[in-house]
Amino acid sequence: MVPRLEFKDEGSESVGWFIEKSLQLHKAPKLDGLIVEIGPHCPFDVDVGKWVENAVNRDVEDLDFKLLWTAEPTRFPKCLYTCDTLVYLTLSNQILVDVSSPASLPSLLYLSLHYVVYKDDGSLVRLLSSSPILKWLSVHRHENDNLKTFTVKVSSLESFYYDDNWLKNEVEDNEIDEVEVDAVEDNEVDEVVDNEVEVDEDDDLNGSLVIDSPALKNLQLYEVWDYCLIENMSFLDEAFINNVPNPDDKFLRSLSSVIHLYLYLTKSMVAITYPRSSSLFHVVACCNAIKFSRLIELHFHPDDLVDWLMPLIFLLQNSPQLKTLTIDNWVENAVNRGVKYLDFKLLWTADPTSYPKSLYTCDTLVSLTLSNQILVDVSSPASLPSLLYLGLHYVVYKDEDSLVRLLSSSPILKWLCVHRHEDDNLKTFTVKVSSLESLYYDENNEVDEVVDNEVEFDEDDDLNGSLVIDSPALKILNLYEVWDYCLIENMSFLDVAFISNVPYPDDKFLRSLSSVIHLYLLFTKSMVACCSAIEFSRLIEFYFLPDSLVDWLMPLMFLLQNSPKLKTLTIDNTVEISLLAT
Structure with a gap:
């Protein structure tokens, strides 16, 4: 025989008859569970208590009754509250909890009381005190449940859920009126003030909820x-x-x-x-x-x-x-109000904070700056159709896909500024944004370590590095402290480039700059070998800052020979010497 019976009323008026006949036909002495949901169309004359008694007599372990009819709350038989086999008990809606005599539920671990009413305060107290090993209690209060104080005094209780939301809609409506309507009647305000709950400090029990559960x-x-x-x-x-x-x-x-x-x-x-x-x-x-x-x-x-x-x-x-x-609310409330500009800088020592998903689907956001202790977690598809300006300063990323999703969600992004964090969870920082016009990138972490331990790259593996740029509309490029391999592709319209301390450039890197018009170059020893191979066909202005330890005259001559349109040359190795000294 089936050890567990479940019945859900889907609108039939004969559901009561069906449940009663099913219990009569179920001859097994043991019933593991009885789950019953009665809808509003069920006749009022069905004997629900008889079903409960049947289950208790069969040593039921799981009992769940939900009565949604419009009849008066139903009182269950006393045997329910003395069932020594019951482990799970759920009572919902039109049920009257009447524990008038001593109860005993020695096996009860899980109890749910959802929108029920109580005969009196004593019924609740007796029910809970009858459950010496109760671990889990869930309560949804009814608007008129006959209780002044809901007391939970259960020494064994480990988990408690309590919801008293029967005033929720009324209060929320009052709050909305207060925000949206300036002309609030004086007597309405006075009524709220006058109805404040007064708590006598000497009377701990003057209130709706008292919890005394040390476990x-x-x-x-x-x-x-x-x-x-x-x-x-x-x-x-x-x-x-x-x-x-x-x-x-x-x-x-x-x-x-x-x-x-x-x-x-x-x-x-x-x-x-x-x-x-x-x-x-x-x-x-x-x-x-x-x-x-x-x-x-x-x-x-x-x-x-x-x-x-x-x-x-x-x-x-x-x-x-x-x-x-x-x-939560900094971002969520701003997004809900159609924010255009968001700038967050978290300098605390707590772990990086992630923001709600709604941030990455905000269709009004034009400018977004995230700084320091922030975790960029874009786990699901994002959409930032209005974003033009994005700043990512010393943040960390959940993974590389989070960065890819963030950038790919911004179809009109024009300006990107990045300061890398030392441990940002990224091996490769990929910037593939077809609309991007300006990129600032600074990776100033682990400088000493990288200098001492130069990285060897496989020339056949373009992605073996920390920075990959594929943004064909790019006009302004600022690269500072790019300590790993850098790959740049599809950059034919570059107007201005600031290149400072890129220790591992190759001919591919310098060739990507060949379309530049204004070039500001901090020239290091590692760049010497590449200078003769590249022609800068559009270069008009060249600001040259050689490292003081580099023999730079010959490389500069090659650069000048390969720049037929050059009009302005500035050589400033004194500035670089002072910078190195600091």
């Missing part, structure tokens, strides 16, 4: 609209805090042991509970008062209408172990 490792709180008290939580590994409007130092202190914190700071946290001028001070004071001694990862998502910089600074100062910081 808790994972905490997820969403839309906790009333006062929240958390006690005895010293081993917390992860916390997801999303829209808790009334935090105080007690609440934040309860999170002080967390290792991974995901904090969503919304306008309601500041404006609803503390609408007067002291609101920001209160939030700042809370953040300043708590030390997060174990915090390693902070995912910070502030609402774009919140003045959050000062609270964040205090959080960072009080998190000595922090390694990873991710801030």
Whole structure:
């Protein structure tokens, strides 16, 4: 026989009869699971309690009931709350949790209570206290569930998810009206102020959520609209805090042991509970008062209408172990508002921060600059149809494909500025942008090491190097400190080139510059052998800075002979000597 039965009502009025007959025909003494979803068309007279009793009598381990009908909430038989075999229990929607007598659920590990109602506070307390080994609890509150305080006191609990979102739509609508409409009635504002939750500091239980679960490792709180008290939580590994409007130092202190914190700071946290001028001070004071001694990862998502910089600074100062910081809203909110110019420079010591995917699909972005502790992660196809200017300064990349996707997503990119990071995860930096007109590239890392250990390249392998340029529209090229092999192709319209310290040029490299009109060349020893082979047919201005240790006169003569249109020559080896001296 089938050890597990699942029934989902898809609109049939006979579903109740079908379930009852199926349970009668199922003769096996053991029933592993009974999953039932009843829709709005099911008759009200079906005996759901009888199905529960049938499953309990067969030592059921997994029981999941979802009642979506419009009947009054249904009370289940008392035997449900004394089932010693039950491991998984999910109760959803039109169910009345009535635990009027002592209960015992010695095997229960996973409990879900979704939009149910309770006979009273005592029913919830008895249900949870009857589960001595409960590990996982998921709660979605009902708007009118008959509870004033939702108390979770479970010594064994390790993971807790709580969502009290029945006020969500109403509150969000009020916030939108406040932003979009200037003429808000005075009595509406006063009503919000007057309805603030008052918490007596001597009465810890005056609120909607009380958590006392010392073994808790994972905490997820969403839309906790009333006062929240958390006690005895010293081993917390992860916390997801999303829209808790009334935090105080007690609440934040309860999170002080967390290792991974995901904090969503919304306008309601500041404006609803503390609408007067002291609101920001209160939030700042809370953040300043708590030390997060174990915090390693902070995912910070502030609402774009919140003045959050000062609270964040205090959080960072009080998190000595922090390694990873991710801030969502800077980019996400800017993208959602059709931003044209974005410039981020992260100088902290935390690990590089990745930005949301929406950054790389922003169709309004014209100028983008990313600097320092930023991880460029373009894992999926990108699209930046308006991007003209791109700066990548000392960032790191997830992989070479991330760079390729970023550049290929910019069909009209004109200007690219790159400062390479010492460990940016790239072997080859490829610039293949057909529209690009100006490129600045600086790779000034590991200078001493490269000089001492010259790199040998296979001439038949064009891609064995750090820089490959294939941008046929390029007009301005600036190369500084290119310490590995450099390959340049398809550059027939070059107007200006600044070449400073490219230790390993060959005839291919210099030939790529043959179309240049204005050339500024820092001439090094390694360039000597290539000078006689290249003709600079368009060169008009030549700024020549020879290394003081190079015998440069003969190479210069070859360069002059191969530049028939040259009009201006500047030789400035004194400047280079002073530069080397510094």
